[in-house]
Amino acid sequence: MNKQNNFLIALIALVLWSCSKEKVSEKKMEISTIDNKKLVVYQVFTRLFGNTNTTNKPWGTLEENGVGKFNDFTDKALSEIKDLGVTHIWYTGVPHHNVIRDYTKYGISNDDPDVVKGRAGSPYAVKDYYNVNPDLAVNVENRLQEFEALIERSHKADLKVIIDIVPNHVARNYQSLTNPKGTKDFGADDDKTVAYNVNNNFYYVPNTSFEVPEFLNGYKPLGGESHPLSDGNFDENPAKWTGNGSRSPKPSFYDWYETVKVNYGISPDGKKDFDELPAGFENEDYKKHFNFWKDKTVPNSWIKFRDIALYWIAKGVDGFRYDMAEMVPVEFWSYMNSAIKMENSDAFLLAEVYNPKEYRNYIKLGKMDYLYDKVQLYDTIKNVMQGKGLTDHIPPIQEDLKDIEDHMLHFLENHDEQRIASPEFAGNALKGKPAMVVSATISTAPTMVYFGQEFGEDGSEKAGFGSPSRTSIFDYVGVPSLQRWVNDKSFDGGQSTKEEADLRDFYKRLLNFTINSDALMGKYADIHQYNRENTEWYNEKVLSFVRYSENEKLIVISNFNAENTYGFELALPENITQKWNLKEGKYQFKDQLYNEFSSTLVVKDKKAKIRIDIKPLQSFILQLQ
Structure with missing residues (x-):
């Protein structure tokens, strides 16, 4: 999902600048990283990385356009990623999400194109949290074991592993096939006769059936291709609230209609049906937070997501990226993250939060390690790169965030943002070079690079759902500049252009310097x-x-x-x-x-x-x- 909150960055920055009384702003930075070194996260869209098929037919099938597998992350590939200057690898799109492909012979139900975005499906419409995307496995029956082997290979390459957890919403047809014993699916015990119950996993529109949204702008599921389930209907009775909070049984085309919102014990009128953290708890460590919740009764959804996180921690996953974390109450994060830290104190916990007024709550009360520095640093640097903003606007951001700067992860690309080289952003990958130096060196915060960024990928492929400028996360597609580096899975840059090789060399020099600089x-x-x-x-x-x-x-x-x-x-x-x-x-x-x-x-x-x-x-x- 493309989820942006746009703020008037330049205006804010100028106000902060004018209020500054000191010519030189110096700040002592707290250290919260492993071995007192900078961290670098490499985000890779897992199903695209090893795909060497260059067909790129719009709305193409897996057979037509190809797909990457867990096994494509070979020892050689992981070694090259590590040598780029990377400490953590974020495998995006691992949990089993909706996908338009028939896997019924493996006991997996078919997904309805009317409530799936794209043919390969959104990784943020998770269907089964206790298993992985079957597209990514060579042997679908052993898909979980193939991912466990990838975790082992990643650790062997000295890379920490991060995966997504999407706590705010799940796919409309959530159904886990491999729940651990005693674990029930979301909604299994819900009272569907009421709009809200504290222990319901979903919110309902009682006595009313769900209706597929009216598709706009000429959009048709699968590009109009005939499909037995693409009939303008999806059986959901009673209707559930949609992931972005829409209470209508017929959400808008612009709503997150492929998902349903998870209930964390907040009533429709905003009442919190759970204990709140005592005053001063922002200064307490995760152990105190864990102990606070031990004897408390919490909503059922809290327990379900905690158990999911601990399931993956037990399998060797080293951390999580939390989608739209600010749409979930901060008290839940205290409960969830403290439980994770009790199992792995070094777990890397990264949250997508876009409201600067809430940053400190999610860090101090919610026990997040890192938040996206999107609406301040990223948006401001983007304006400078586009020639719309001034570098004068950057130093005030560091001043404003000086007490939490070590918690603000920096990036210039991710799956939600436009590629630097796309005409809609900068139109030239080289414009990312000064921005990358600033982003990677201005604070102690971790740096994130999105796969293909180091080659100047422009995201121009028309894959199906959505428009170019962002590499598609919804369809089967190839990533041309990456494919040239993959070089028929030699992972040696054998087909890269000189410009791509030179740019990757720049990223390698910069990132390796940052992770070794005192x-x-x-x-x-x-x-x-x-x-x-x-x-x-x-x-x-x-x-x-x-x-x-x-x-x-x-x-x-x-x-x-x-x-x-x-x-x-x-x-x-x-x-x-x-x-x-x-x-x-x-x-x-x-x-x-x-x-x-x-x-x-x-x-x-x-x-x-x-x-x-x-x-x-x-x-x-x-x-x-």
Whole structure:
């Protein structure tokens, strides 16, 4: 699902900027990462990674367009991903979701195209949380075992494994075939005669049947192809509330009509039928949160999702990405995440949350490790990349988030966002280079890269459901730039263009530097505003800041302009030279990305300046030698 909350980032940033009284903003960053190193997440859409079929017929079948398998993630493939500078791999689309393909001989019921988006189905309409997508297995009967083997191979490659949990909604036809003993399906014990009961898993429209939405804009399931179940009907009586909260028995085409909303014990009028956390609990650790819930009665849906998470933790999964976490009460997250942490204290818990006013609640009360930094950093950098915004808007974001910056995961692409190289975004993958340097080095937060981003994939394939610019998550499709690197499953870039190989080399250099840098887990100071006020030729298309620790001192500078080279004497404020213990004299700095640029910082009369000549879309990570 493409779920965006658009905020007036530039306006917010300017207000924050004008309110800032200090020329240099320095903040001590808390450390919450394994081994005090930066983390890098590689998000891969699992069914697309190993697909070497290049047909790309709109609405094509699996046989026509191909599909990748768990087994395509070979030791070689995983080694190459690891060597890119990756610490965690997020296998997107693993839990068994709706898919238009006949697997009835394996006991799997057919799914109705009227309530499935695309032919391969949305990974966010999960049908069975205790098994995996049958498309991804070579032997469907052993699909779970094939995924367990992938977990083992990933760990062997020193990669932590993340999968999705979608707590807000499930597929309309949820049915688990492999529930552990004593586990019941969602809705199995619901009282369907009432709209709401605290222990119902769903909300209902009593005595009313569900109706398929009216399809708009010429849309037809499967592109209009004939299918025995594609008849404009879906048997659901009584109707359930739709995943995005629509209470209508006939949701809109723009609603999440393929899903139903899960009930967490909040009545239709907003009353919470569960205990709330005591005052001050935002300062307590996960153990205290776990103990708080031990003797409490909680809604049935809470227990079901906790058991699902612990099931996958027991299989070796190292963490979860939670879809639309803010649509679920924060108290549930306290209950869920504390239970997970009791089993694996290093579990990586990432949430999709778009409301900045709720960030601290979901981190401190909900015990999330990381949240998407979407509506502030991502949206602002995107505007700069598109030429609509100024780099002046970036430093205030770090100031605003300074108490939680280590919890804000940074990205430039994911499955919901447009590809950088798409005309709808930047139209040029190289415009992502300065943005990526800033995103990966400005804080201690983890960095995320979406598969194909490192090759400049443009998402232009017309797969079926939805429109180009985002690589389809709904249909069987190939990813051309990735396929050239996969090179008939040699995973060696044998068919990559020079431009693709060069871009991947950039990502590899950058990401490997970040996961090994001591300074990037240390302190941050903005020097952009200082240079805007004091340095000739320095401008709003350039961004600079410093990162430092006791052992490493860095000056990071990026040029977002795709046309102009800039030359100037970059200045360090006096308080930085004091903290770095720089006396009068000369100090050599060398770029760590390509080791081709070096310059001398001259400290004289309490002023420090270093000559910078920076080309279009170029960045330097200058390290004190």
